[in-house]
Structures are given as C-alpha cells and as structure tokens.
Amino acid sequence: MTSEQESLFWADQWARKVIERVESDEDLQKVVKKHGYICMDEKTPSGHIHIGSGRGWIITDTIAKALRNQGVKGRFILGSDDIDPFDKFPSYLKKETYEKYLGMPFRDIPSPEKGYKNYADYYFSECTEKFDEFGIEVELQSTGENYDKGLFNDTIKIALDNTKEIQDIYRRVSGEDSAGTKKLPFNPICEKCGKIGTTEAYEWDSEREVVKYRCRKDLVKWAEGCGYEGERSPYNGGGKFPWKVEWAAKWPSIGVTYETAGKDHFTYGGSRTMAVAIAKDIFKYRPPLPSDWDETGKGYEFFTVGGRKMSTSKGSGVGFATISEHVPPRLLRYLLIRTRPRAVLDFDPYDSNKLLLLYDNYDATERVYFEKDEKENKREVEHEKRLYELAYVGKIPKKLPLQVNLGHASMIVQSTNFDIDHSLEILKKTGHVKKTASKEDLDYVKNRLKRAGQWIKEFAPEQYKFIVQEKLPAEVKELSKEERSALKKLADIIGTGKWKEKDLESAIYNFAKEELTPKQVFRSAYLALLGKERGPRLAQFVLSLDRKFVLERFKA
Template identity: 30%
Template sequence: MADTIHWADVIAEDMLKKNGKHFVAAGITSSGSIHIGNIREVVTADAVYRAILDRGADADFIIIVDNCDPLHKVHPFLPESYAEHIGKPISEVPCPCGNCTNYAEHFLKLFLEALKRIDINPRVYRTDEMYRTGRYNEAIKIALINRDAIAKILEDVLGKDIAEDWSPFDPICNECGRITSTKVTSFNLEAETVDYVCACGNSGTVSMAGGGKLAWRVDRPARWAVLGVTVEPFGKDHASKGGSYDAEKRIVKEIYGHEAPYPVACERIMLEKQGKMPSSKRLVVSASDMLEVMPPEVLRYLIIRTKPEKRIQLDPGQLLLTLVDEYERLRTQFREKDPSLGIFERRIYELSRLTSICQSEIPFKQMATIYQVARGDFERILKIVKRSGFSTENEKCIKELTDNVSKWLEIYAPPFVKFNVKEKVPVHAATLSELQKAFLSAFAALIETRGKISGEVKISGKEYHMLVYSAKEDGSELNRRMGEKLNTQVPPKMDYRDLFKAIYISILGQSSGPKAGWFLSSFEKEFLVKRFEEASTYSPEKR
C-alpha cells in the first residue's frame, strides 16, 4: 500500500495550521431511519476528531440534529392519519410508537444508541432547541437583512431564479402548524418577530426564537457560524459542482463572515447482496440494522480503512465474514506486538478500535459455529465458550456478539456457513467407507481415553486438529488403532479430506462444515464418543 499517513491524520495536520479550538461537526436528519451512509459521515468526523486530539490540540465533537425539517409525506410505515401532519416540523409531529417525545426523537433515539455502541459520544444539538432558546436570532436577523444578497448567491450558484416572495426564514403557522405554506410579509428587528401569511388563510406574527427556521441552504451556513464549526464531513451528493455545498460555502463567508468548514466529502456505502440478487436491488439498511449483524468495531474498521471519497461496497454475507477476519487478524497482530504490522495498518487499528466499551475475544466465525452447536441457547453458548478456552467473565460482551451472530445467520449468512446438528446419527452415515468407519471408531476410543489418562476433561480445538492429522503418522495411537480395526496396515495414501468428511457426515449429515478444531471442541466429549461409535457401526437396517 502506497499510503503511509492515514487520511484522518492528513486532515488533522491541515486543520492544525490554524490556531484555536476545533469544532468537528456532523449533521443528521431524523426524518426516518437513519441510513448507514450517515454513520459514515459521523465515523469520519470522529476519526478526524481523534486525530486532532492525538496531536494535543483542543477540539469538540458535535452532532447537529435537523429536527425542524417538515414531514414530507405519509411514509409506508405510518398510519393514514399522519396526512394531517404533512408540512409540520418533525419535532412537532407525534411519535409513531407513542413512547417518544416526538417523531424526530423516535428515530434519533435508535441512532444515538447506535453511536454509543460504536464508541462515539458527541455533544448533541437539536435545532428546534437552538432556535427556541434564541441562539439563531442574530443569524436570522442577518439573513433577513441580507435577503437580496443571499438570493443572488443562490441564483449564481444554482443557476435558477429565486421567487420574488422568497424569504431566508420560514415561519411556522400559528394556526395550522405548517412550516411549508407560510410567506414572510415583514419583520421587526427590535422585537425579534416576523410577520407572515399562510396558505391556510391565517396570518400572524411569530418570534424569531422558535417561531420558524432558516430556509434550506441558509440554515447550515448559519449554524456553522453560530457554532463555529471548523470541519464537517458531508455526503458527496451535496458536493457536486453547483450543488448546495457551493452555495452554502459562499453564504457563510459573504453573509456571516465565517470561514467555511474544512470540506470532507464522503462517498456512499452501498450494501449489495452478491450472487443471485439482481444488482439493481440494493439493500437499504439503517445504521442500527447494520449494527445488529456486525460487531461495532468492524463497522468502524470498514469506514476508517477507506478514504472518505471512495465508495464502500459491502456484501453483508460472505464479504462481511472476510472483513471480520481481516479485522480480527489486525487486532491479534496489534495485541501481540507483531513487528510485521506496518505504521499505517497500526493507525487504522488505533482509529477503529473501541476504547471505552467491551470487545469480545471470540472470533466472529467461531461464534457462528458455537451458536449453531448450541442451537442458540445462551446457557449452552457460555458453556462452550468456556470449554473453548475463552473467558466468560464479561457475559454482556458475549451476549452482544451472540446477538450479532444470530441476526447475521438469520439474514445474511451464506449457505456454506450454516449447519444443523442432527439429533441422531444421520442416514448419510450409510455412505461411510470402511476406512472412514475405522477412523471414527478409533477416534472415539482415543477421545475417550485421552481424558481418562491425563485427567484433563477438555480437549482443545488445536488438539483435536492434531489428533485427526496423526492418522497418517506411522506408530501414532490413532494410526495403530485404525490398523487394528481394518485388520491391516493403514493405507499410506489415505486422504485427510475423507476423515474430515466422516466427522461432518456423522454429526451434520453433510460432507463439509466449519473448521474442525473449533467445531469439535464445541461439543461435549461424551457426545462425540457416542456419535462416532454409532456412526462407525451404522447400518441402515438397524434403524
């Protein structure tokens, strides 16, 4: 890899050329489930924030929630009765579940929980509160006074006419509650009020503090100025030439006299199921959905290892597994202070890892095996985790990983990862060769005696693995026992694959399965002994 310095460090270095405190911001709209792409902007901002702090500079991380946006339509998940709320700010629309303060909070709650899980704890500003408390009053006055200059900028950049009656301020009608159907008729700077007429027939006066909001493309420059934002990643869609970012950049500078934040344009995250699903059918997934199937540090890793301007394409099935493997390898290298770990990769890990919450030691793939062996029963999972040599001290972390794995298996896991432990010896055992039967029988005996001799009840995954491989070793216990069963020398050309196949067939009734070491160590010894003995003497008539 040609990169030697991480992109977050590049941005931080650039920003530190200016003195003073840095305000890293990310904006979100909680008008529905918050999309995975929004998480990218927030994680990108967080990486820059951490990189600035790592340099000893002073910084704040803020998230601005646009909760004054109007409700645009009755979304499919809403009852018909929501038609009456169209055009009202979402902070004034009732929550669909009935348990949250308002519609915006309903979606925001899940998003903020998701942020906590990925170790992001920003200061959260809600725009309705900021307006209500008067923090925007000055910015509103400046916008109203400079209405013509702003209209000119919008016309210049966007290349279309701005209506004669356009105002940079949208009042909320006192009568119908809509923010989309009012027109400003005049304003009073001293009283800090705005007069309006509404399409509903009503006319009246509202306070600048909470009686409305700045129009689209004026609101953001105003908040940059009000909060002193110095860097704010945004979706690349906004960044196109002649797009809203260009207009906002000029408005903040020419109208508010504030330098535009350092621009970081983020490409989208595309979730695609490869294989049978047509590529036009993209999976739209919210940030919280994604965290149901993906360990939080892996989601961070996905975003942090990629430059913001590069598109991320993710197949949540098999490629997620590859991604998790990569992350876990990096984690091991980092913990074991592997000298082959480069500075750049080390930095990716540092920026991806969770510092304040638990991270599980158990590999995701192994948990997928454990989960299926235990048939999802958490008590049994804990037992297996312990048997597999992991600590069970932090049950909460294990539960989180279990939940991830369970959802992933249900929704995305490719078929080759899934299996089902058969209650009895499966009929497929009828296909076992004499050699395979001899192996199973000898293997069962060996597993049984192993515990008796050493007194050690547990056989680790690695030991199981080595045991299978000892089959070909001349003079090994397993080789000798197999020879006895076969009444002959064990054929030297025996294929290991046949031995593994015998294991999977007798337990799962299929010829392949998860990594044998992990797999076998997930079971109780007694189960394996009994099952392998039965399979080795299996004949269809006896059933």
C-alpha cells in the same frame, strides 16, 4: 498517539489540517478560543434514520477524537434539524393520524410513541440512544431551540438585509430557475396554523424588523396553508432559514471549523457550494474544512448495507438503530474507521462470510495492537494500532482480550445446539479457555458465542451450517466398505489419547492419505456426524464433541 511521528491515519491528517488552518487564521483563532474546535453534523429527523448517516457521525466523531489526541479541544456537535417542515410521508406512519401535520415543523408534531417530547425527538433519540454502543461522543443540539434562544438572530438580520445578494448567489450557483432567486431567505411559522412549509415571506421591513408573509394554500403540493396573512418578528423561533442559507448561517453562529457530509451534497451547484458562497459573501465566515473560501471540497462516499443505497426519504434500507441489533456496533465502527471516507463502502453480510471476515480482521488488528502478531512493515503496525485506538468502544483493556474466532465459536455453538454455557464448557475442555480466565474474558467469550449463534442463524451461507445428527444418518449407507472401515480406524486413532488440535489434525490427514484419499475420509466423517458432505475443521470439531459419541458413531 503511539509514535512521535506524524500519523498517516486519515482522521489524524484531517485533524492536522484543521489545526493548521486555525493557526494561520486570526479570525478562526478567536472562534476556537471561544468554542473549541467544533466538528459539526446535522440531521433532519423526518423518520427512521438510515445507516448511511451513521458514516458521517462516525467520521466526525473520529476527527473530534483525533483533534483531542493532538492536544486541542475537539468537540462533535450533532444538530437535530427539528424545525424543518414535515414534507414527505413515511410508509410506516398512519395516514389518518399524521396527514394533518404535513407542513408543520417536526418538533410541533406528536411523537408516534409515548415517552418522547415530539416526532423529531422520537426519531432522533432512536439513533442517539445507541451512540454509546458505537463509541460516539457527542453534544446534541436542537436546531429549533437554537432558533428560540436567538442564536441565529444576527445571521437572520444579515441575511434579510442582503436578500438581493443571496438571490444573486442562487442565480450564480444554482441557475435562474432556482426558487431561491425569487424568495426572501426566511420561512416564517404561520401564527394561525403553525405550519412552516406553506408560508411565503414577501417583504422584510428592516426598520421595524418584521417579515410580512402569507400562508398559502397552493405554495407546495404536499401541504395546504390556511390563507392567513400577517407579519411577525423573524427572531427567537419565528421561523427558519431555507436549508442552504441555514447551513451557512450555522457555521458562524455555532463556530464550526470542520463539517463534512455525504458526497451528494457536494456536487457543484448543490447545497454545499451554495452554503460556501453564502458563508463567504454574506456572513464573511471561512467555510469549514473540507471546504474553503472558494472551494466546495469533497464529501464522504455512500455507505450501503445489503447492497441498497439507504435513503431516509425513500423509507427503505437498513436503519441506524436497527442495524446494531444485527451487527455489533463496535464492528461497524471499526469497518467505517478502517475505510477511508472517500471510498465507497458496500457491506452485505447476508448469505456471505463478510461478517465473519470482519470479525477476523478486528481480532487481527487487536493482536497487532497488543503486539501478539509480528508485522514487518512498521508503518502498517502504526496504522493498525491507531485504527484500534480510534475504533475501540470504551476503555482499551490492559491486555489482549481472550480471542475465540467467529468461525470456531460458530462451530461450537452449533454442536451444542446454541447452548452458550455448554459451549463455554467445551472451550474450557479443549483448552481454548483457561480455567484461570478472568471474568472479563469469560464475558467476552460468551458474547462472541452469542454473536456466533446470531451469525449462523441470520447471515451464514449453507456451508457454515450444520446439525450434529443424534442418530446415524441414512447417508452413511452410501459409503463403501473401505470408507466405513476407514472410519473405524479413525475412531481408534482418536481414541488413543489426549490430543492437541494441531497434532490430531496432522494425524487425521496422514492417516487419510495412506488409507484412501483425504477427500474420501473427510467426507465419510462428515456424513457420519452431520449427514452432509462438508463440515467445520474436522480435528477441532471432533475434539469439541463428546469423545464417546464420536467413537461410537465412527464404529457404527
């Protein structure tokens, strides 16, 4: 922390709430003594995981970091709910190959690609392999393995012994029609066919500690059971809780003190309200923040990219693993930490300058952090510094990295036809990169140039795109005599000496004002160089081009 004062940053505020609750609750003190301050999240790896889930991962990671900054052992645990049943068919999987696995736990289904343990491992790893790039520090767990190890054995026994009470909670919270009002709170894995989505437990023998079940052909529409009837121990991986009971059981079994989720889980009567009631009434465990004994709390808002709400089940929208190839993870992290979790976030980088502005904002925050930009408001300064600390991926450098803004970088890469080394040479020539620049700075600038090229090719609106014309564009013929003469005079001005960008900028402007109108002169210059009426900032652009080329073109 940069200040003795209490930070107003949202993650610090949540971390403080967590610590205050623990300090006022003896039972929770025992929990954190054993486990640390566990901030939990979980995801079913049912297919490509979408960027919307990434918001939760970054929020939880940030709160765990904030807890560590406040001197306690903050831990982020992310569970892969790999024992959940395969219940929906993603459009990108071959039906012939995968249809037979419907109803089975994801971890018992083969991986679509070689090199992964199973289906769940493949789709979960696709995201977790990117976590370093996003600065996410996490302990990964397999929920299936947690069942195997017996982590839930105690809660399974408590839940089954309290079947009637759990059914009452379903009735109270979700209504009489809810399926949970009639079932046992446990789904066994069929010992004959291995499916978990098709079994129905109908009796719990609490003395022998076995669950009697049928594997039904007609239990669900999406999978067919084998008809087997038997009994088995529910412990050590014999099956799993239904989701809402499982959520509540994880909290005491793992020792969770904070767990958020998307706001859709927090609607009244939804899964969080159920989990809160079950945790309180059945497991006697205080539900983690943002919930409490009798309070559901509120989840985070949706995060959409490209205007579409991303849903894993629909199989549409941008994937977490995919997006990092288009937008730098560090910028997404910055965006998600800068925005309060309760604010809707719709980020559409396509055909807009939104990504360019995000780069500019990131650079501005970086300058405040390194005290290169003066800001009047002290609170704002503290806020920006804290944002930078929490958003930075890796170890924060000792001094301000060499900044070349994305707009400038995109102008340079376009004038060199996307040649990164040539672009770097130009930046050296124009003094934006000093000859003494460190290797780190050179790498940083090169990376920025690459990303600028990507922005132009993928996202930038037409107005930002241009091609320097090798031959005199035909459009120049449309210029008036006066305009062509103005270009010749402009060439003389540019040719007079070594210009600094700012000085040339005002020289061109003053000349244009006296000669014709600025609009006419700028338009003529862009037509001569690019064959279009608009272009990048003229002085900066002209200085980045070969001087002889510019003079000849304006005099042609």
